[in-house]
Amino acid sequence: MSSWAPHLPSSLQPILQPCLPELRRRVPRPRPWLSPRDNGTDSVGSKRADVKCARASQKSPDDYHATLRALNSRGRKPRKSLGQHYMLNSEINDQLAGAANVGEGDVVLEIGPGTGSLTNVLISSGATVLAVEKDPYMAALVEERFADTGRLKVVEEDFVKCHIGSHISLLLESLRDSDPEYKFDVPRSSFFPQPNVDAAVVTFKLKKSADYPAVCSTKSFFSLVNSAFNGKRKMLRNTLQHICTPLEIETALQHVGLPATSRPEELTLDDFVKLHNLLVRP
Numbered sequence: 001m002s003s004w005a006p007h008l009p010s011s012l013q014p015i016l017q018p019c020l021p022e023l024r025r026r027v028p029r030p031r032p033w034l035s036p037r038d039n040g041t042d043s044v045g046s047k048r049a050d051v052k053c054a055r056a057s058q059k060s061p062d063d064y065h066a067t068l069r070a071l072n073s074r075g076r077k078p079r080k081s082l083g084q085h086y087m088l089n090s091e092i093n094d095q096l097a098g099a100a101n102v103g104e105g106d107v108v109l110e111i112g113p114g115t116g117s118l119t120n121v122l123i124s125s126g127a128t129v130l131a132v133e134k135d136p137y138m139a140a141l142v143e144e145r146f147a148d149t150g151r152l153k154v155v156e157e158d159f160v161k162c163h164i165g166s167h168i169s170l171l172l173e174s175l176r177d178s179d180p181e182y183k184f185d186v187p188r189s190s191f192f193p194q195p196n197v198d199a200a201v202v203t204f205k206l207k208k209s210a211d212y213p214a215v216c217s218t219k220s221f222f223s224l225v226n227s228a229f230n231g232k233r234k235m236l237r238n239t240l241q242h243i244c245t246p247l248e249i250e251t252a253l254q255h256v257g258l259p260a261t262s263r264p265e266e267l268t269l270d271d272f273v274k275l276h277n278l279l280v281r282p
């Protein structure tokens with residue numbers, strides 16, 4: 001029998017590829033969606049009909065009452081410490097899945113599924129979802145909700161600390177200088193409980209290594225940029241003192257054609273690359 005090889009979205013391939021052995025172990029091979037007329041064939045036509053059937057059976061509104069019912073069923077109240085603001089607008093979840101171009105056969109990593117409102121849309125789009133949820137009550141709730149689909153594996157862990165997280169940190173490195181594309185606003189009234197700010201959806205495209213600026217060490221480059229922005233609005237000659245002396249920083253800034261009093265928000269990516277290559281020896 002051939003091993004299960006889910007189609008990975010191209011942007012996630014470099015990241016999820018190393019996780020595939022683990023995904024194969026943890027996520028069961030998706031069960032076929034059985035429609036009443038299903039005759040066991042695996043033709044494209046029957047697959048489409050099956051997905052349609054799954055969509056119809058999966059769709060239930062994740063509105064205010066359903067969310068409250070789900071939380072009450074576990075005796076839970078939203079926890080501020082876990083940022084638990086649940087999405088009440090299924091149209092926004094549809095738009096989210098659309099913005100990420102999620103389709104049949106994709107494998108999606110969802111961090112913090114909560115009650116599963118977005119999970120519902122992802123699974124209905126034909127994706128297999130690997131969800132990492134820190135709250136054990138929500139992990140159990142979402143696992144049960146989609147148990148019969150065979151398309152969800154829940155890992156009850158803190159994403160920041162879990163094994164898959166270490167692979168994804170590579171992804172985040174690639175996103176750091178990748179241009180985000182603004183998609184749409186999500187008003188605060190779409191969430192329960194309502195947060196104090198509105199949200200926005202942005203997409204990122206991973207850069208290929210060839211697109212990266214030529215720095216002698218990616219690690220030390222990101223470390224320098226992080227230190228610079230940690231002291232937001234502070235002069236670089238003060239925030240980078242753990243790398244070299246204020247005089248050396250001022251001299252390097254002048255070499256790049258910048259004032260000795262420069263602050264991080266005044267530098268372009270190219271300026272940071274030049275500054276790094278002057279200050280950090282390989």
Ligand SMILES: C[S@@+](CC[C@H](N)C(=O)[O-])C[C@H]1O[C@@H](n2cnc3c(N)ncnc32)[C@H](O)[C@@H]1O
Pocket residue numbers: 082083084085086087111112113114115116117118132133134135138157158159160
């Ligand atoms: C803002 S809610 C979003 C829930 C769901 N996606 C929705 O739109 O309704 C955030 C979810 O992430 C979970 N969460 C928070 N921090 C987490 C972490 N470090 N690792 C995994 N899950 C986390 C919370 O328990 C919660 O279920």
